[in-house]
Amino acid sequence: MLTISFYGVRGSTPCSSPEIHRYGGNTSCVVLEGEDGDPIIFDLGTGLRPFGNDVGSAKPFHGTALLTHLHWDHVQGLPFFAPIHTAGSTLDVYGPCSDEACLSDAFGTFVNPPFFPVHFSDLIGDITFHDAMDCEFEIGPAKVMCRPVPHVGLTNGYRVDWGGRSIAYMSDHQEPFGQPNHVADGVLELADGVDVLIHDAQFTTSEYEARPDWGHCSIRYALEVAHQAKAKQLVLFHHDPTHHDEMIDDLLDEAQTIAAGLDIREVLAASEGLKLTLD
Numbered sequence: 001m002l003t004i005s006f007y008g009v010r011g012s013t014p015c016s017s018p019e020i021h022r023y024g025g026n027t028s029c030v031v032l033e034g035e036d037g038d039p040i041i042f043d044l045g046t047g048l049r050p051f052g053n054d055v056g057s058a059k060p061f062h063g064t065a066l067l068t069h070l071h072w073d074h075v076q077g078l079p080f081f082a083p084i085h086t087a088g089s090t091l092d093v094y095g096p097c098s099d100e101a102c103l104s105d106a107f108g109t110f111v112n113p114p115f116f117p118v119h120f121s122d123l124i125g126d127i128t129f130h131d132a133m134d135c136e137f138e139i140g141p142a143k144v145m146c147r148p149v150p151h152v153g154l155t156n157g158y159r160v161d162w163g164g165r166s167i168a169y170m171s172d173h174q175e176p177f178g179q180p181n182h183v184a185d186g187v188l189e190l191a192d193g194v195d196v197l198i199h200d201a202q203f204t205t206s207e208y209e210a211r212p213d214w215g216h217c218s219i220r221y222a223l224e225v226a227h228q229a230k231a232k233q234l235v236l237f238h239h240d241p242t243h244h245d246e247m248i249d250d251l252l253d254e255a256q257t258i259a260a261g262l263d264i265r266e267v268l269a270a271s272e273g274l275k276l277t278l279d
Ligand SMILES: [Zn+2]
Pocket: 011, 012, 028, 071, 073, 074, 171, 172, 238
């Protein structure tokens, strides 16, 4: 059995208001837990903090994070993850590196004064960074595939196969302008026949048309990716900060109608606190 827990589902920036309380305002953080092996965390956005509260800091934590990219909404939660302040805790972080900076150099820049009071290496637990680009590796019983995903700057998507179940995670995905049916080969490889596809759903079609080079896609394109990859379930994720609860409800209704014509079995909108269990 695998459990997928959504702790942060918002894109771009954390936000808060009564109008978004049902879907939530923390940024990208999703946790996979199986019956054997340590947790695997997709992205280190501000949703990592409430996950840390659930874990607690009474005993050392061991886990792995698969980071899509270094934009603020995907990394800000790291120093606020309570278990990393417990002696003996370990966190392995995999993510993209550029020619200019490996992953540990990048974190050493922004988890460091003057951007943060201390350097990440001064946190009590041990964080180990692993550069990961277009590769496959194993984390305990889980097999991980990492492929580049079109966005702004180097960005990874991930597929995890664990206990006979499969999940693909691509939080930020640039829809190719003028090519609404083109999906990158690496993206299709990641999402091929997965049980659950967690995908960028930042924009409505008109928002995408107004911001075609902001690195994101329309919900219509997320459905196209799920359709072409034959994903069984699509989870709309990385909601725009301006999308309030009722708007997301309406967008989900519309997406479910379109999905019925595309052989996508189920479409959900991610919300904070949502748990999916795969038997
Ligand atoms: Zn993002």
